[in-house]
Amino acid sequence: xxxxxxxxxxxxxxxxxxxxxxxxxxxxxxxxxxxxxxxxxxxxxxxxxxxxxxxxxxxxxxxxxxxxxxxxxxxxxxxxxxxxxxxxxxxxxxxxxxxxxxxxxxxxxxxxxxxxxxxxxxxxxxxxxxxxxxxxxxxxxxxxxxxxxxxxxxxxxxxxxxxxxxxxxxxxxxxxxxxxxxxxxxxxxxxxxxxxxxxxxxxxxxxxxxxxxxxxxxxxxxxxxxxxxxxxxxxxxxxxxxxxxxxxxxxx
Numbered sequence: 001x002x003x004x005x006x007x008x009x010x011x012x013x014x015x016x017x018x019x020x021x022x023x024x025x026x027x028x029x030x031x032x033x034x035x036x037x038x039x040x041x042x043x044x045x046x047x048x049x050x051x052x053x054x055x056x057x058x059x060x061x062x063x064x065x066x067x068x069x070x071x072x073x074x075x076x077x078x079x080x081x082x083x084x085x086x087x088x089x090x091x092x093x094x095x096x097x098x099x100x101x102x103x104x105x106x107x108x109x110x111x112x113x114x115x116x117x118x119x120x121x122x123x124x125x126x127x128x129x130x131x132x133x134x135x136x137x138x139x140x141x142x143x144x145x146x147x148x149x150x151x152x153x154x155x156x157x158x159x160x161x162x163x164x165x166x167x168x169x170x171x172x173x174x175x176x177x178x179x180x181x182x183x184x185x186x187x188x189x190x191x192x193x194x195x196x197x198x199x200x201x202x203x204x205x206x207x208x209x210x211x212x213x214x215x216x217x218x219x220x221x222x223x224x225x226x227x228x229x230x231x232x233x234x235x236x237x238x239x240x241x242x243x244x245x246x247x248x249x250x251x252x
Contacts, residue, residue: 122149123165125241130156146173159230161223163238169218174211178220181209190236210235214242
């Protein structure tokens with residue numbers, strides 16, 4: 001018989017096929033691994049465990065609501081009392097006092113009864129026509145121990161100035177009562193007395209001030225910024241109205 005010299009032909013091996021049941025089993029095996037990788041969500045603490053907060057009871061909720069209502073009622077009553085007082089008593093200003101004349105001599109005499117400084121003589125000058133005092137007070141200086149006499153002065157109902165007088169002035173007190181004013185480095189000579197010029201740099205209410213020590217007293221005069229002529233006139237009147245140490249009368 002003739003021999004067949006051709007090499008045997010190899011058949012490709014077939015890959016095993018997975019049944020649907022086997023595929024499902026593989027999926028179920030992968031699922032637990034994914035679940036183990038995901039972090040567990042934190043649970044709320046149970047009674048007896050740290051951090052557990054018991055819910056408010058009905059009575060506690062009622063008391064809390066009553067407290068809040070009481071707070072609103074209290075605030076409302078406070079505003080009802082305070083606001084009318086604020087509106088009826090506006091802050092002091094030039095317009096507040098314009099036209100209000102004060103018997104300066106009578107106030108000065110009454111103030112002498114309350115002045116605690118031994119021998120203090122309150123400034124009581126004579127004013128030219130069109131000038132008048134609309135405020136005269138004695139400040140005992142309870143906070144810093146420096147008592148001082150204070151006058152509010154009006155000229156022609158257009159110019160407003162203030163005069164302060166004390167016999168216990170110091171740099172801290174001068175800065176305090178002038179709202180932190182600073183010396184300009186210049187002086188103004190009025191009838192032989194050198195007054196130190198100071199200024200209060202304020203965007204709303206700039207002030208110009210003059211300070212001088214005459215005999216035992218220190219005097220501060222101030223006016224609105226830019227009203228330099230009025231400020232000089234006021235200082236001159238104060239200077240000539242200083243009581244004589246011996247007689248108690250004005251120097252003239």
